[in-house]
Amino acid sequence: MDTIWPTDLPKSKGPKYTLVADTIRKAIENKQLEVGVKLPPVRELAYRLQITPGTVARAYSILTEEGLLQAEVGRGTFVAPPKMPLLDDVWSRQLHLRDDKYDANVSLFSPRLPDVGQVSLIRSCLAKVAQGDPKMFMNYPTRDAYLPVRQAVVDWLSDLPLGALNADDIVLTHGGQSGLCVVFQTVLRDPKPVVLVEDLSYAGFRRAGELMRAEVVGVKMDKWGISPDALDHILRQTRAQAICVSPEVQNPTGGHSPLERRNEVIEIARRHDLQIIEDDCYRMGEARAPSYRALAPERGWHVSSISKTLTPALRVGFAIAPRERSGDLRRSAEYGYFGLAQPLAELTRLLLSHPQSRQIARDVRAKMGEYVRVAVNALGGFNLNWDPDIPFVWLSLPSGWRAAAFSRAAEREGIQLRSADEFALRDGRAPNAVRIAMNGHVSLKQFESAMLRLRALLDNPPEQISV
Structure with a gap:
């Protein structure tokens, strides 16, 4: 660290803890600080730079959160090994089936959330957990x-x-x-x-x-x-x-x-x-x-x-x-x-x-709303209860259809959904209705195809009389 820190911080605007963090970050990037090098204790570096220990501690904390440093209880703070490379971002965020591998089978039993960045974030958080205090892996909670x-x-x-x-x-x-x-x-x-x-x-x-x-x-x-x-x-x-x-x-x-x-x-x-x-x-x-x-x-x-x-x-x-x-x-x-x-x-x-989590939740909500709108565009001519902020729609079936028969017909079309019977008590009565959950694991194109197949079934109930 003596080769990095002369006697004071670089002359630059901004909070002192960011200057400390930036200096250490650049030293790691330039290989001036190699993996495994131990950094000075907080109070020692604070005394050397004539700043408060809390400022140094905050800088160390930021770099630890970034994965550049790792703290070991009783030993000190060290330069961390490079992060394990994650999968390519496009692949890690692509849960949808590719159009060139189109599959007509779509499960609409339970809502399936789209990946709008949470997979990559969870992987990043898991890597930080893996570098955590060893006692976390050995003691009763x-x-x-x-x-x-x-x-x-x-x-x-x-x-x-x-x-x-x-x-x-x-x-x-x-x-x-x-x-x-x-x-x-x-x-x-x-x-x-x-x-x-x-x-x-x-x-x-x-x-x-x-x-x-x-x-x-x-x-x-x-x-x-x-x-x-x-x-x-x-x-x-x-x-x-x-x-x-x-x-x-x-x-x-x-x-x-x-x-x-x-x-x-x-x-x-x-x-x-x-x-x-x-x-x-x-x-x-x-x-x-x-x-x-x-x-x-x-x-x-x-x-x-x-x-x-x-x-x-x-x-x-x-x-x-x-x-x-x-x-x-x-x-x-x-x-x-x-x-x-x-x-x-x-x-x-x-x-x-994590600062990204709330935005991810908002993006999940918006994306699921797109699936709801596709369902409404296809099925809106029927008795449909829906809301863009609810990950399913409730479809009251037209005359000629019974919920169990419609569910079986949908399954023959490769679509699995839930009949109203599944939500009624064993001795209760269920209406002729089905719940259709949104599936963010398939593309909107594939989801729309499933909705159009359901509409074709609704337009042609088995008890319809041809004239």
Whole structure:
């Protein structure tokens, strides 16, 4: 370092920490600092340059984040080996099937996000995790070890109306379904608890309830969600302890509950001491009303994930309890699975706190909106419920079609989608409708072809009478 630093910093404008970082960066690029060279301790370099130790520490931190330096506990800071080369950017961002390898088969079972840069970002974050503190790979996780990632989650959720929220309120889960199960474990009691769901609802509600040996009961719904009158009637007949709702994006219909309806549900829930569990995993746009946790802070639970904003592959979700129940929810998670693996938690911290992540989420939302518009252009002549910020559309079938028959016909065309039957309780009635999810892994051209094949089926129902 003596060959780089005479006695003071270069004469240049800008914060001193950037001058320190730039000088070291140039020295590494010019091979004046070779791989493995140890840099002076923070206080020693600060004394030599007559600047504060915090300035040097910040410069070291920036270069460590860039992968140019690596810090080893108890040993010091060293010049890091060159980064492992990533795949060519065009290839790393190309999940779509190439047109010259066209495949007519398209899965529309569940939303598949396009890669708009998150693959490259995740790889970069994984490389940083690999260079992290060795203890992260050898020790059991602790609550304190998760504090930085929980704070990153709070920052990530900062634009949502969730009520008072801090890092202690966040419980990390293995995706939204895991979050739902942890909340059930915290809320439900008695040998045979009762859980309420909307007549048509996410099948994971039912599965999580059955896992807890609960009786799952459907409640009638309208275009605004749970019917208040039906809810009050069922609560007079049962001793239900919780209700699962998706007020922002009702899955599968794509509807939402306005503020007035949410307040009606809360009034009834308070009268019957009912816990409200909100699943917010499908929302990609801005929230249209305050969450149940904000509106009813004594009984509102919130479950979310990054599956529809960044990637479902990491299986990272968040569960949030009412403030007075946060300790109960933490214990359920700790007793059940201790917590996320520390490398996964660190990856989550790096990903959520990266300055590119919010723009990537916005780009995912915009790209999925393009697929929705293609679907609407092809199918808009039919009874279609859609929103550009929702990664699926809900299609009510025309006369002559039944949901099961239409799903089979679509599958013969190479298209897999979900019938309304899959969202109804076993003893419930399902409408003649299907849910069509957006698939960002195929090109818009291929997706449009699938939509046009569906339209051809809709135009020619099997019961149509030829004249």
